[in-house]
Amino acid sequence: MSKLWDFTRISVTQKNLHELKEIWDQWDDEIKQLFYREYGNLSYLLDVKVDNHLFRALTQYWNHAYSYFTSGKVDLVPTVEEYTTLLRCPRIQVDKVYSRVANVLTFLKRLMNITGMSEPWVAAQIKQKGDSKCIPWKSLRDLILVHPNTKKRVNIFTLSIYELVIFPKVLGHVDNAVLDLFDRLDKRVTPVSIILAKTFRYLSACQRVGEGRFIECAQLLLAWFHGHFWKVEKVFYRVFSEDYSPLK
Incomplete structure (x- = not known):
């Protein structure tokens, strides 16, 4: 039996997304075609509105013992295949799962490679947040707006999406863990397994205590959720059908 809370206090706070959307709209x-070729149609996540009430309900129906949503006789859980489809990234290979390697470049060196900026400039931007090295989103935003290299602008923009939308752990900053994952995308690894693992982890944590901050990709989870329900008179999730899903 699921033990559901009468009221779940859950925060899905995300900042700076409107600035990312403004940059995208100006391109x-x-x-944009360069972005699509390199990273797929990831930008659609910027248009997914996060519904706090829906997230509260989703968390209440999450079964942390078995890691799925359960309601009556219906059980739902995001799969690797579904999230791979939703990420829409042509570069990733599903059989090359991301894992952090032991010997990697330093945070500074990887930032230099991604941004194409000098060592003094990058070193001046790096901040320490707890046990993680970070670079403020403001520094990356200013760089996206003025960088002379279009490919670098696209790379920095995508790195910002992965931090601010998919893994918003340190609000307003890009941290070392996300930089490592993004750096490995060039090796065509898939980040889907770690996205799912962290999604399950935070859903379970919030469900057990009845409150918390969901700090994984809320937009991606809602895009998955909406994909399993019909639209009736432009209203989502009114009629459930086992035979229908845009994900197919």
Whole structure:
């Protein structure tokens, strides 16, 4: 039996997303096509509105013992295949799962490679947040707006999406863990397994205590949720159908 809380206090606070959306809207078709070729249609996540009430309900129906949503006779859980489809990234290979390697470049060196900026500039931007090295989103935003290299602008923009939308652990900053994952995308690894693992972890943590901050990709989870329900008179999740899903 699921033990559901009468009221779940859950926060899905995310900052700076409107700034990412403004940058995206200012780009011409040429830059957007470069983004699509390199990273898929990841930008659609910027348009997914996070519904706090829906997240509260989802958390209440999460069964942390078995890691799925359960309601009556219906059990639902995001799969690797579904999240791979929703990420829409042509570079990743499903059989190359991300794992952190022991010997990697330093945070500073990887930032230099991704941004194309000098060592003094990068060193001046790095901050310490707890036990993690970070770079403020403001520094990356300013760089996206003025960087002369279009490919670097796209890379920095995508790195910002992975931090601010998919893994918003340190609000307003890009941390070392996300930089490592993003750096490995060039090796065509898939980040889906770690996204799912962290999603399950935070859903379970919030469900057990009845409150908390969901700090994984809320937009991606809601895009998955909406994909399993019909639209009736432009209203989501009114009629459930086992035979229908845009994910197919």
